Amino acid sequence: MSSEQRFGYEWKKYAHVDPLYEGQFQNWMAPLMPDGFRGKDVLDAGCGMGRNSYWALTYGARIVMAFDNDDRSVDAARNNLAVFPNAKVLKKSIYDINWNREFDIVFSIGVIHHLKDPKSALARLIESLRPGGILAIWVYSYEGNKWIVKYVNPIRIHVTSKLPVSMTHILAYICSVPLWFFLKITGGTTPYLKQIAGFKFWHVHSIVFDQLIPDVAHYWREEEILALVKGLPLRDVRVIPPPNKSGWILIGTKI
Ligand SMILES: C[S@@+](CC[C@H](N)C(=O)[O-])C[C@H]1O[C@@H](n2cnc3c(N)ncnc32)[C@H](O)[C@@H]1O
Structure with a gap:
């Protein structure tokens, strides 16, 4: 796919x-x-x-x-x-x-x-x-995303972009649930996180999912x-x- x-x-x-x-x-x-x-x-x-x-x-x-x-x-x-x-x-x-x-x-x-x-x-x-x-x-x-390049990219490239997309959607909860609690507790620690702290859970989940699906x-x-x-x-x-x-x-x- x-x-x-x-x-x-x-x-x-x-x-x-x-x-x-x-x-x-x-x-x-x-x-x-x-x-x-x-x-x-x-x-x-x-x-x-x-x-x-x-x-x-x-x-x-x-x-x-x-x-x-x-x-x-x-x-x-x-x-x-x-x-x-x-x-x-x-x-x-x-x-x-x-x-x-x-x-x-x-x-x-x-x-x-x-x-x-x-x-x-x-x-x-x-x-x-x-x-x-x-x-x-x-x-x-x-700039600002070095941690994604280092830790998330290898997972995306080798695992989540290869799995059936419905499975990646479920796996994304592993990141989106803790991120959601972090956002609710801290209100966001960067301008970007402050912005998404106001989003609903499904929206935060869709952002995480979006990061995990493409091969490039x-x-x-x-x-x-x-x-x-x-x-x-x-x-x-x-x-x-x-x-x-x-x-x-x-x-x-x-x-
Ligand atoms: C992360 S989504 C962004 C969609 C939209 N711009 C937005 O912000 O909601 C990336 C989009 O690029 C489209 N895309 C990827 N490669 C493309 C191509 N070669 N030609 C046209 N669209 C493409 C995908 O189908 C997908 O909808």
């Missing part, structure tokens, strides 16, 4: 757009808040069940084109975005898209670090942008992210931490 299909299991199980996802979206897309989406033609690459497109549309995007490479994710996104006549959801791989200068904003949240060929995916996303359009990507960071998960250093877009037609490139200091936001303008 591919990573996309394993994520499809996740998005079928966690298909509801919870109001708390809005804060996550604002965090991941912080440089575009509060009005950056208004009136824009937007592409959401690797949309999952559509929770991020949902907020882009709520914030006044003119059109949102969302795509993902798994049927269950696409079905869930179509359901969640059905209330917006200006939303379209397609089943597509990021490697096969062929939009040319069609969007004002191309965003992708939590996707590029799961790809075997992130550079070619980024080249295609940039090609989809009109000159002057904005690329906004959120990815995992190495890069935790990049700032300079590694810059290297991914080197030579691509992008100016004013910045790699910045989001407000909750978890991961990196890559942002740049199409030349």
Whole structure:
């Protein structure tokens, strides 16, 4: 089963757009808040069940084109975005898209670090942008996650990404239950943990589960992210931490 299909299991199980996802979206897309989406033609690459497109549309995007490479994710996104006549959801791989200068904003949240060929995916996303359009990507960071790279990655690579995904969902309770008690007792010890301390248990569990399912998960250093877009037609490139200091936001303008 591919990573996309394993994520499809996740998005079928966690298909509801919870109001708390809005804060996550604002965090991941912080440089575009509060009005950056208004009136824009937007592409959401690797949309999952559509929770991020949902907020882009709520914030006044003119059109949102969302795509993902798994049927269950696409079905869930179509359901969640059905209330917006200006939303379209397609089943597509990021490697096969062929939009040319069609969007004002191309965003992708939590996707590029799961790809075997992130550079070619980024080249295609940039090609989809009109000159002057904005690329906004959120990815995992190495900085702040060294313990995941050291202790969780080997378990993910050798065990949890290989098991039937329903079994990994059950195994994830081994981490999510103690994490939940830790969050309730401490209220969170970092800006990110403080944020998720306010989440419901199922949400914390889904975050742990999400970490354990894919076969590829890069935790990049700032300079590694810059290297991914080197030579691509992008100016004013910045790699910045989001407000909750978890991961990196890559942002740049199409030349
Ligand atoms: C962690 S999920 C994030 C989903 C969504 N962006 C969100 O934040 O809710 C990663 C998503 O990337 C999608 N994905 C992975 N590889 C892909 C590819 N080659 N083409 C399109 N989507 C892909 C998966 O199917 C999955 O839905």
